[in-house]
Amino acid sequence: MSPVLAGVLQLLALIAALALAYVPLGDYMAKVYSSDKHWRVEKWIYKGIGANPNTEMRWPAYLRGVLAFSAVGVLFLYLLQRLQGHLPGSLGFAAIDPDQAFNTAASFVSNTNWQSYYGEQAMGHVVQTGGLAVQNFVSAAVGIAVAVALVRGFSRSRTGELGNFWADLVRGTIRILLPLSVVAAIVLVACGAIQNFSGIHSVGQLMGGSQQWNGGAVASQEAIKEIGTNGGGYFNANSAHPFENPTPFSNLFEIFLLLVIPFALTRTFGRMVGSLKQGYAILATMATIWLGFIALMMWTEFAHHGPAFQIAGGAMEGKENRFGVGASSIFAVSTTLTSTGAVNSFHSSFTGLGGGITILGMQLGEIAPGGTGSGLYGMLIMAIIAVFIAGLMVGRTPEYLGKKIGTREIKFAACYILITPALVLVFTAAAMALPTPGHSMTNSGAHGFSEILYAYSSGANNNGSAFAGLNADTQWFNSTIGIAMLLGRFLPMVFVLALAGSLAEQKPVPATAGTLRTEKPLFTGLLVGAILIITGLTYFPALALGPLAEGLAS
Numbered sequence: 001m002s003p004v005l006a007g008v009l010q011l012l013a014l015i016a017a018l019a020l021a022y023v024p025l026g027d028y029m030a031k032v033y034s035s036d037k038h039w040r041v042e043k044w045i046y047k048g049i050g051a052n053p054n055t056e057m058r059w060p061a062y063l064r065g066v067l068a069f070s071a072v073g074v075l076f077l078y079l080l081q082r083l084q085g086h087l088p089g090s091l092g093f094a095a096i097d098p099d100q101a102f103n104t105a106a107s108f109v110s111n112t113n114w115q116s117y118y119g120e121q122a123m124g125h126v127v128q129t130g131g132l133a134v135q136n137f138v139s140a141a142v143g144i145a146v147a148v149a150l151v152r153g154f155s156r157s158r159t160g161e162l163g164n165f166w167a168d169l170v171r172g173t174i175r176i177l178l179p180l181s182v183v184a185a186i187v188l189v190a191c192g193a194i195q196n197f198s199g200i201h202s203v204g205q206l207m208g209g210s211q212q213w214n215g216g217a218v219a220s221q222e223a224i225k226e227i228g229t230n231g232g233g234y235f236n237a238n239s240a241h242p243f244e245n246p247t248p249f250s251n252l253f254e255i256f257l258l259l260v261i262p263f264a265l266t267r268t269f270g271r272m273v274g275s276l277k278q279g280y281a282i283l284a285t286m287a288t289i290w291l292g293f294i295a296l297m298m299w300t301e302f303a304h305h306g307p308a309f310q311i312a313g314g315a316m317e318g319k320e321n322r323f324g325v326g327a328s329s330i331f332a333v334s335t336t337l338t339s340t341g342a343v344n345s346f347h348s349s350f351t352g353l354g355g356g357i358t359i360l361g362m363q364l365g366e367i368a369p370g371g372t373g374s375g376l377y378g379m380l381i382m383a384i385i386a387v388f389i390a391g392l393m394v395g396r397t398p399e400y401l402g403k404k405i406g407t408r409e410i411k412f413a414a415c416y417i418l419i420t421p422a423l424v425l426v427f428t429a430a431a432m433a434l435p436t437p438g439h440s441m442t443n444s445g446a447h448g449f450s451e452i453l454y455a456y457s458s459g460a461n462n463n464g465s466a467f468a469g470l471n472a473d474t475q476w477f478n479s480t481i482g483i484a485m486l487l488g489r490f491l492p493m494v495f496v497l498a499l500a501g502s503l504a505e506q507k508p509v510p511a512t513a514g515t516l517r518t519e520k521p522l523f524t525g526l527l528v529g530a531i532l533i534i535t536g537l538t539y540f541p542a543l544a545l546g547p548l549a550e551g552l553a554s
Contacts, residue, residue, distance in 0.1 A: 004302055007326015010252055011294065014330065017256050018263055025260065026267020026279075032175045033148045033168060034272065042170050053167035058160040059501030062149055065165035066142060066493060070109050073135060074486075077105040080131045081123075090124035091200055091214055103478035108135035110489035111143055111371060113225070113232030113341055113464035114481060116473040120214055120235045125197050132232060133221045137181075140228030141172035143373030146493050147265065150377045151272045153500030154401045157508050160501050176261075177228060184223035184257055191253070192246030193219040218243055226257035229371040231341030231464045239331070239344040240320050251323050251344060255331055258340045262286075262369035265376045273401055277519035282379055284524045289368035289531070290337055293361055297329040300354040300551075318349020318468075329354075336361035339371030341464025348451065348468035355467065356547025359454050362461045363539045364531060365420065371462065377496050383518070384413045384499075386530040390516050390523075399515055402508040412499040419491050421538045423460035423484045428453050428542065430480070437476050442469040446553070450546035455481060460488035 038046070038053055046053050057065070080087075081096035081104060096104065100116060107114040108131075117123070123132070145168035152162050189195050198215035218234045222244050225231060231238075239245040239254060263283065270279020301315045302325055319328045328345040335342050336358045347358045361368075367378040384400055388410050391398030398405040405413075431437040431452050441448040447469075454467035459481040466472065472481065516523065 003324055003326055004298070006324065007298055007302075007329065010327055011330055014252060014255060014259075018259060021256075021260050022264055022267055022283075025264040027271060029144075029176060029261075029264065029268040030271035032171050033163075033268070035171075038167075039174065042167075042174055045170050045174075046166065049166065051164075051166035053164050053170070055164055056161035057164055059149075059162055059497040062162050062165045063494060063497045065169075066146065066497075067490060069138075069165075069169070070142065070490065073109040073138065074105045077108060077131050077135060078102060080127055081105065084124055084127050087124065087126045089126045089197070093122055093124050096122065099475045099478040100473060103482040104132075106482040106485045107464065108132050108230070108232060109139055110462055110485045111139040111228070111230060111339060111374070112459060112462040112485045112489070113230045114459055114466070114472075114485065115232055115236075115464070116478055116481075118236040119233060120216075125216060128221065128234060129217050133217070133224060136221065136224040136228050136230040136232070137173050137177050138169065140177055140224070140230065140372040141169050143229075143371055144172045144176070144261075144265070145169050145373065146496055147373035147376040148268075148272075150380060150496055150500040150503075151269050153503035154380075154403060155273045156504045157506060160505050162497070162500050162504060177224065180227050180261075181220065181223040184227060184253075185220040187253060188219040188222055188250060191250035192242070193222055193250065194243045195219040222254070223257070225342060226254045226340065227261060227372075229258055229262065229338045229340040229375075231335065231339075231343075233342065239342045240346075242322075245344060248322060248327065251327055251331065254342070254344075255327075255334050258338055258342065259334055259369060261372050262338055262375040265373070266369075269376060269380075275401075275519065278401065281519045281524050281527075282376070282383065284521070285527045285531075286367070286369040286375070286379065288524070288528055289364070290333065293333045293337060293357060293368075294330055297333050297354055297357050298326065300351050300357065301325045301329050303351070315349075315351050315354070318346035320344060332358050333361060335465060336463060337364070337366060337368045337370070339366045339374055339462045339464075341458065343465050346468045347454070347465065348447075352446075352547055352549075352551030352553070355450060355454075356543060356551060358465075358467075359450065359457055359547060360535070360539070360543065362454075362457045362463045363421075363424070364535050365417070366461050366463060367531070374462065378416075378492075381413050381416050381496070381499075382531050382534075383527055384409065385417065385534070386523070386527045387516060387518065388413070389530060390526060394514070396514055399509050399511075400518060402511070403503045403506050404509055408502055409499055412495045412502065416492050416495040416499075417534065419495075420460050420488050423488050424453075424456045424539075425542060427456045427460070427480050427484055431456070431476070434476075437474075440471040440474055440477060442471070446546050446550040450550065453542055453546050456484055459484040462489050 081101040149162040196215040200214040235241040266283040270276040451470040
């Protein structure tokens with residue numbers, strides 16, 4: 001079987017698995033966030049934290065809950081790392097340096113999971129399992145909660161109430177993420193992923209000498225790492241490591257895990273707003289971009305330039321022989337079009353244009369299908385922008401899902417789409433202009449610039465993957481990427497929740513003959529075009545200096 005055919009068949013199997021899970025998971029999540037009943041364990045949690053789950057919140061109160069909970073998470077995770085040397089199960093590792101501890105705390109709480117450290121050489125069992133893995137659950141639950149709040153803004157009228165953050169957080173964790181992770185962890189263990197709390201031990205090598213390895217609760221962390229679109233690996237090699245991703249089947253299964261909730265949330269959206277067709281339109285937009293990027297990536301990575309490429313069947317540098325070019329291409333596109341950031345290959349080793357595709361996937365805002373929750377609310381923001389553009393073209397007040405998109409709403413949406421590009425471009429420019437950050441670049445020229453651009457695109461968009469080749473464990477990068485991750489996560493949430501509150505206060509507008517039909521293929525095409533044009537106009541100069549220059553020169 002040719003490598004190209006193998007890649008296509010894996011893609012078809014992945015699409016079939018996602019299609020089978022779409023309806024039941026999407027409907028289940030809609031029931032979770034629409035139910036007025038509380039499980040007993042949830043009641044215990046509410047009592048422990050002193051929250052009343054039946055109290056409705058307006059958007060400022062909902063936002064305060066998000067920010068307060070996340071701030072406590074940053075502080076707790078920072079202290080846990082700084083005290084690691086005094087904790088049991090530390091495997092003898094010392095406390096994490098202050099700048100790296102801040103970077104890691106900001107990373108995992110913001111659902112970014114950027115790692116400027118070697119996991120197996122820095123973090124003990126307590127920090128990995130009691131700190132990082134916990135944030136994998138709750139940071140993902142926060143993202144879904146904010147998305148659900150925005151959906152309620154569309155579905156409710158004449159009220160500013162968006163639900164209860166604490167109830168949404170607990171339900172997302174207990175009813176969705178935890179059971180899915182248990183099942184996924186069992187599958188990964190069956191595939192060969194390790195799950196233990198063993199210490200450091202030496203392993204003999206075939207050529208003589210020995211190498212030290214430590215165990216850990218890898219399968220369980222790998223499961224929520226993918227399901228929650230987190231991406232932080234137990235080991236530095238991430239999903240290229242056989243302890244985390246042992247077989248081609250586990251590789252395909254992990255891709256399925258990181259896509260299944262973001263895609264299924266479009267069904268949840270359709271259920272909650274009372275129109276499944278609206279959910280299908282958003283799904284079609286996400287799927288069109290995702291499949292288009294995979295096709296482009298496979299084309300760039302399978303393109304033969306010389307005998308070495310022909311013998312290998314594609315650009316095999318930096319890719320695992322267990323997975324090959326096809327599976328690595330699907331993984332790379334899926335992880336950068338979501339906010340996952342897990343990698344099963346080195347993106348720096350992709351072809352120039354292939355590396356550019358991974359950067360562009362993040363710069364789109366990771367909305368195809370995006371992260372758990374963040375992908376849906378990011379796409380809905382872009383839908384509002386597209387409706388506004390259409391309204392300008394025909395000269396009428398734009399409407400979306402029965403709500404008018406007025407001056408206030410479009411200002412919130414505009415602020416949302418401007419925040420992340422500003423963070424990426426300003427920090428990239430500063431790093432290139434100052435003398436010290438440039439010393440971290442392994443490569444010079446266009447590829448070296450791509451390393452910097454990728455790092456800040458990954459941080460500000462809450463992706464977390466690395467281009468490789470950049471020494472990011474410096475005070476400059478730990479601090480600035482940490483700031484970019486926090487601002488890139490929580491500033492957009494401010495405008496999402498403000499927009500949700502504004503929409504919820506409105507009276508529904510009845511559809512007329514002049515109303516744009518947002519469930520039709522025409523709107524899907526308009527939305528895809530708006531996303532690509534806005535991103536292209538924003539980032540094209542930076543991409544031209546990096547991956548495009550490298551790709552055209554090769």
